[in-house]
Amino acid sequence: MEPRQYEAMIAKAQSGSATSATELLQFMRTHKIHQPELVLLHGARLLKGGARALGNEVWTVMEQVFLAAAELGCDQWRDYCLKELTKKFPSSLRVERLKGIEKESLADWKEAEKIYQKILAGKPEDTVTHKRLIAMYKQSGKVPEAIESINTYLETFSTDSEVWHELGELYLECGMLQRAVFCFEELIVHNPRSMYNILTYAELLYSTGDLETSRKYFSLAAYLDGANLRALWGLVACNMALMEKDKTREKSKQLQELQKFTVQRLRTAYKDLGGSGAHGKPALNLLAAVST
Amino acid sequence: MGIFLDPKIRNNVLLPIFIVVVLTSMIRSSLMILLKAEPKVDVKEVKTQSMLGRCKMLRAASHFLTEKAFKSRKAYFVKKDVGVLVKSVPKAKDPMEALQGGSDPMAMMGMMKGQMVFMVSQGLLAYWVSHLFSGFLVAKTPFPLTFQFKAGGNSKRRSPVPCPCPQGMLQRGVEVTALEPGYVSSLCWYMFVMMSSHSLIGLVQSFFTKSDVEADDPMMAM
Incomplete structure (x- = not known):
């Protein structure tokens, strides 16, 4: 995907031709671009302008518009699209899932859950439905249910590393760090x-x-990328905590050496970045405080 | 001096065969889509597969984990009596079973269905052509062909059409030895269209979709 291509497509779709709007929607689908306002704007215009011109694509566009409308709370378009889709594909599981999403947009969590569970039972x-169910639990604030559902998944x-990540984040949210650690190990x-992955895991361990x-x-992490500020600062913090904890001579000396080295690396890293800037100065000041 | 082909043959034999064969293969491709059963997924199979995949990844990335983390995972998989892989040994590892063709019978069914549609339609069409139009010469190649195509054609033939008769690849069904090899018989015309219809349809379809997209959009080419 070229950097300017997307913007050019939006500008073109703005001008009003149906073909360019269709293309834009197609592009957004394939590249998973999330901009429901745009989808609703152009999709609705396309659907209004006559479904015949869209050919077979009309149903995909309708689904896209439905999702956008459900997210933005544009009830009329949502209901219209769902009605048409249900009429066209009465026995489709995909439409069934859309019904669940409709219920979600109405904040009718119970009904949505029922629909998803029914699909999953069959x-x-x-x-996709299982992930939707998990997202719904999360959205409605039922974190324990979400965690349980993820675990069955x-x-x-x-x-599925995405889901492991989600689980790790949820555990973090509830403050169950040990379990989050396990998820990030998996990642x-x-x-x-x-x-x-490495940095988050290190921070969790800290x-x-x-x-x-x-x-x-x-x-x-610092070995993989010597100029990574997050890794270097993490190392500094870790060293400080370790020095605090462990005052015995032998180890302390090594630690101090490591600390000195890290601080030096941080200094050069900031110098390479330009030294000044919004957080360059305070960072260097902080470094001076650390190294004394 | 060649043989004069009646324009009625063109109208009543050449074109009908072409149209019917092309239409049939279009219908067939739609039928295949229709008959293609939803692939049935065995959840247990998926479970073992992903578990094995996880083991593989663990083995590959083991030196990135602490010893404790690695050991706890290893124990989860293979600890004596309680590890998940010990408790339910994955069956897929048995190579003999896979060899004996005991793979999913449903998958075989799906293939059979596709094959059946193909064979039945092909058989019917071939019967139709040979019954109705046998013995017709329907076309002449616009360039001269050597006699190799007729007599010796059998040995050096490039065509994928199995053609056991001595008439060569273009004149099946017309038993005239002295005929110029450039003439095409109806049966061979049928074979020819059948073999090429698939790519022909693809070409036409690509024209349609392309022209929709590119009609007023020179940017797309860039």
Whole structure:
């Protein structure tokens, strides 16, 4: 996807031709661009202008418009699209799922849950619906249910790293750090070179008090990317906490050396970034405070 | 001096065969979509597969984990008597079973269905053509062909059409030895259209979708 392509398409769709609007909607679908206002604007115009011109695409566009309308609370379009889709595909599971989304947009969580559960009972391998169910629990504030649902999901689809991530975030939200740690370990297994995974894991370990291991993972992150500020600052914080805890001579010396080295690296990193800037100065001041 | 082909043959044989065959293959492709059963997924199978996948990933990324984390996961999988892989040994690992063709019978059914549609329609069409139009010469190639195509054609033939008769690839069904090899018989015309109809339809369809998109959009080419 070229950087300017999307903007150019929007501008073109603005001008009013049906073809360019269709293209824009298609583009948004394939690239998973989330801008419901735009979808509603152009999709509604297309549907109004006559479904015949859209050919077979009309149903996809209708689904897209439905999702956008449900999100924005545009009731008329939502109801219209769902009615048409139900008429066209009376026995489709996909439409059934849309009905659940409709109920969600009305904040009728019970009904939505019932619909999703029904789909899942008939087709337990339907991952999209299961994820929808989890998202619904999360949206309605039922975190324990969401966690439970994720756990049943992961029992079968244990390689879905997205869901592991979601579970980790939810555990974090409830303050169950040990469990979050486990989820992020799983994420590291999935993608051991991801900076995000390593850093978050290290920070989690720091929070749980496992400083030694945390230091190791911060070091790993700093090793992978020597100029990563988050990793270096994490290492500094870790070292400080370790020095605080452990005052014995031998180890302390090594730690101090590591600390000195880290601070030096941070300094060069900030220098490379320009040294000044909004947070460059305070950061350097802080560094001076740390190293004394 | 060649044989003069009656324009009525063009109207009543050449074109009908072409149209019927093309239409049939269009119908067939729609029928295939219709008959294609929803693939049935065995949840248990998925479960074991993803579990094995997780094991594989764990093995590959083991040196990124702490010893404790790794050991607890290993124990979850293979600890004596309680590990999930010990308790229910995944069956898919048995190579003999896979060899014996005991794979999913439903999958076989799906393939059979597709094959059946193909075979039945092909058989009916071939019968129709050979019954109604046997013995017609329907066309002549616009370029001269050597006699290799007729007699020796059998040995060097490139055409995928199995054609056991000695008449060569273009004149099946017309038993005239002295005929110029450039003439095409109705049966061979049918074969020809059948083989090429698929790509022909694809070409036409791509024209339609493309022209929709690109008609007023020179930017798309960039």
